[in-house]
Amino acid sequence: xxxxxxxxxxxxxxxxxxxxxxxxxxxxxxxxxxxxxxxxxxxxxxxxxxxxxxxxxxxxxxxxxxxxxxxxxxxxxxxxxxxxxxxxxxxxxxxxxxxxxxxxxxxxxxxxxxxxxxxxxxxxxxxxxxxxxxxxxxxxxxxxxxxxxxxxxxxxxxxxxxxxxx
Amino acid sequence: xxxxxxxxxxxxxxxxxxxxxxxxxxxxxxxxxxxxxxxxxxxxxxxxxxxxxxxxxxxxxxxxxxxxxxxxxxxxxxxxxxxxxxxxxxxxxxxxxxxxxxxxxxxxxxxxxxxxxxxxxxxxxxxxxxxxxxxxxxxxxxxxxxxxxxxxxxxxxxxxxxxxxxxxxxxxxxxxxxxxxxxxxxxxxxxxxxxxxxxxxxxxxxxxxxxxxxxxxxxxxxxxxxxxxxxxxxxxxxxxxxxxxxxxxxxxxxxxxxxxxxxxxxxxxxxxxxxxxxxxxxxxxxx
Numbered sequence: 001x002x003x004x005x006x007x008x009x010x011x012x013x014x015x016x017x018x019x020x021x022x023x024x025x026x027x028x029x030x031x032x033x034x035x036x037x038x039x040x041x042x043x044x045x046x047x048x049x050x051x052x053x054x055x056x057x058x059x060x061x062x063x064x065x066x067x068x069x070x071x072x073x074x075x076x077x078x079x080x081x082x083x084x085x086x087x088x089x090x091x092x093x094x095x096x097x098x099x100x101x102x103x104x105x106x107x108x109x110x111x112x113x114x115x116x117x118x119x120x121x122x123x124x125x126x127x128x129x130x131x132x133x134x135x136x137x138x139x140x141x142x143x144x145x146x147x148x149x150x151x152x153x154x155x156x157x158x159x160x161x162x163x164x165x166x
Numbered sequence: 167x168x169x170x171x172x173x174x175x176x177x178x179x180x181x182x183x184x185x186x187x188x189x190x191x192x193x194x195x196x197x198x199x200x201x202x203x204x205x206x207x208x209x210x211x212x213x214x215x216x217x218x219x220x221x222x223x224x225x226x227x228x229x230x231x232x233x234x235x236x237x238x239x240x241x242x243x244x245x246x247x248x249x250x251x252x253x254x255x256x257x258x259x260x261x262x263x264x265x266x267x268x269x270x271x272x273x274x275x276x277x278x279x280x281x282x283x284x285x286x287x288x289x290x291x292x293x294x295x296x297x298x299x300x301x302x303x304x305x306x307x308x309x310x311x312x313x314x315x316x317x318x319x320x321x322x323x324x325x326x327x328x329x330x331x332x333x334x335x336x337x338x339x340x341x342x343x344x345x346x347x348x349x350x351x352x353x354x355x356x357x358x359x360x361x362x363x364x365x366x367x368x369x370x371x372x373x374x375x376x377x378x379x380x381x382x383x384x385x386x387x388x389x390x391x392x393x394x395x396x397x398x399x400x401x402x403x404x405x406x407x408x409x410x411x412x413x414x415x416x417x418x419x420x421x422x423x424x425x426x427x428x429x430x431x432x433x434x435x436x437x438x439x440x441x442x443x444x445x446x447x448x449x450x451x452x453x
Contacts, residue, residue: 114452118424119241119432122411127424128399140411148410150295154249158267159290164359 027116029136032097039097041084050081067145078103078143104137186210195323196336196375208375215380219366226374228397230330236391237331237425237446238402239414239434240305243453246410247273247296247303254407255307258392259378260370262362270389271307271404272353278302305412307404308333308354308389309437309445316346316355325386330397331418331446332390334376342384351438352445355388391415418446428452 032039044060054074057064066073080086086094087103095102105112114120121140125132141148193199193207208225215223252271255261261268274287278300287304297303314333317325324339325346347355361383373379374394381387392402396415405413416423425448428434432450439445 117427117431119239119414119428119452120411122406122408123424124401124406126399127401127416130399135411140409148246150297151246151248151409152294153247153292153296154253156249156290156292157252157269157272158264163266 027101027134028132029098029101029134030139032100032136032138034097039085041079045084050076052076052081064144067147068143098136100143101137104143186214190338193338195339197326204375211375211379215369218380219364219369221366221369221371223369223371223373223379225379226372226394227376228374228394230328230332231397232329233417233419234330235418235446236310236396237416237418237429237448238310238391239416239425239428239448239450241412241414241452242302242304242449243451244410244412245273245303245305247275247291247298247301248409249273250407250409251305251404251413254403255389257368258370258395258403259389260364260373260380261387262358262360262364262381263368264363266358266360266362268356268358268362268387270354270356270387271305273303273305275301275303304449305404306352306354306437307447308350308391309352309443309447310389310391312444312446313442315349315351315441315443319345319349321345328376328393332376332393332396333388334390334393335386335388336376337379337381337385337387340385342386344386346386351441351443355386357386358383 052074076088078087080088080094083094085097087097087100088094089103090106101112101115105115111120115134115137118134121137122135123132124135137143189206189210194203196204199207204227208227211225212223215221215225252269252273255271256263256269259270261270272289274284274289275291275298276283276287280286281302291298291301310331310333312327312331314327317327317333321343322339322341324341325333325335327333342357344357347357358381362381364380369380370378372394374390374397377390377393392400392404395402401415402413405415414424414428416425418425420426428450429448432452434448434450436445436448
């Protein structure tokens with residue numbers, strides 16, 4: 001009788017884990033758009049002490065200005081302090097950068113739902129038969145400053161007057 | 167005189183009495199061609215394009231895939247009016263680049279608060295950056311109507327609706343009367359008023375007879391949802407070009423498709439629904 005909870009526990013894990021694994025491989029995402037030479041992060045961070053204090057970064061990552069709920073958030077809320085090559089979910093689970101949509105989906109639940117259905121974001125390639133690629137959230141949004149920036153539009157069409165002289 | 171007028175109307179690129187001109191003049195309507203007829207016409211066209219553009223062009227005649235009805239979704243809360251789709255379409259579909267300039271997508275700018283006032287829309291807008299405050303953007307192209315008025319008015323049946331819902335044109339059958347342009351409430355069709363200008367180095371060599379093959383003077387053309395791509399399971403060029411993920415595409419008969427998901431879960435409308443044209447182009451708001 002005592003063994004029962006243990007067995008049930010094992011069975012549950014056995015059932016749940018493959019399902020989770022399958023879910024995570026379900027989205028054929030393009031690689032994360034790292035800046036040149038920045039990854040793996042542990043190349044530099046392995047020898048550095050972890051400093052959890054919120055501060056202005058002076059030596060490295062100076063190009064990053066956090067404009068993404070910056071009052072409530074700091075680097076190590078999303079980047080794992082224990083393993084710099086991973087991201088960290090709110091429950092402490094560490095995930096790969098290729099799965100970053102799970103991290104974004106924690107707050108942006110309705111967008112995540114639309115993205116999974118192919119309504120938010122962009123899919124390219126073949127919708128049936130061939131290879132299809134999804135863009136990660138960070139494929140379009142800078143995670144530190146996610147608002148979409150204005151673009152220069154392509155030229156307007158030529159007016160008929162200019163074209164046919166009428 | 168009368169016969170000459172009729173000939174001129176038959177959009178023959180070259181009226182001299184060559185063998186090719188004769189075959190072009192005598193070719194059948196696409197839907198009445200046998201497989202052998204099609205092969206002969208395709209062979210002639212491919213040789214002609216090779217000569218004209220110095221490049222091997224593959225002309226496809228892929229029929230509609232059974233069990234498909236193509237539908238399009240466009241997210242008005244995401245479009246920023248950047249016109250990337252317009253130029254991707256021009257490139258993919260071999261439109262004439264200038265004099266005459268032909269485009270199948272027209273992005274109209276609407277004032278916020280006045281969205282149904284299409285008469286006051288502007289499609290020549292040209293600011294330094296988009297989106298502009300106070301405006302929203304609505305790309306318009308062929309809506310692939312289930313009840314297409316353009317098809318009904320064509321006096322020679324040169325345009326028709328395919329089994330997968332795409333409204334197509336047989337350019338060799340078109341007489342250039344432009345009744346279809348007058349009948350379309352969406353300005354979805356454009357006309358080759360002059361010999362099209364397509365630089366040989368820019369030609370897209372993967373073409374379909376009913377879609378993006380190079381056109382000639384005096385014929386009407388229009389968006390086909392990229393018939394040459396979608397019948398092979400690929401997204402249309404405009405879907406892939408959009409930087410904001412505004413454009414969605416899929417099979418209306420497949421309950422698991424993206425287009426069915428958005429119709430079921432989002433606030434959708436179709437343009438000028440009151441005209442009973444039954445467009446298969448759904449505008450929606452995701453936010």
